[in-house]
Amino acid sequence: MPLGWIALWVLIIVLFGLQAVGAILQIKNYEKAVARSRKMGITGVGQRRSKFLGSYIVVVACDRQHIVRHVEILDGITLASRFREIKEVLGEPVEGKTFEYFLEKLRALDPKEQKRQQGYLDAFASLEGYFQKEKDKAAEAALAAKRAEKEKELDEEQIYDDLDDEEA
DSSP states (O other): OOHHHHHHHHHHHHHHHHHHHHHHHHHHHHHHHHHHHHHHSEEEEEEEOOSSSOOEEEEEEEOTTOBEEEEEEEEOSSTTOOOEEOSEETTEEOTTOBHHHHHHHHHTSOHHHHHHTHHHHHHHHHHHHHHHHHHHHHHHHHHHHHHHHHHHHHHHHHHHHHHHHHHO
């Protein structure tokens, strides 16, 4: 095999190795961003994928009152890209606003702009899904408690009926 072909194969192997190392570094960067957000509250993650430029990942944290506490974004096409905190979404300051506020604004956008803002939409929608599940669990628990109370009342009535039957 000529020396040129060997050099080409070595270059290809080195490039694949660099790609693997870069992927590992990006995953660690993502994990750190999510861990930071989880310390600040309930976390939602969204992404926008693009074939060329314009891809990004958004990590949003909010508290139990639905107030957005922290937003980070990873955008860029190089391995040197890192998550950075942002203070505005759609030109609106994040501080003091609920995720529902941003979700409503995002859903009101025209479809083309919604596609550009897909990562934000996904992140806020994942928070909406989390709180909906919490609400459903609470409603289910309340219904189960109500059923248990009703069964207890029926059992007590049955006991009194049985006692009346024995006396007769």
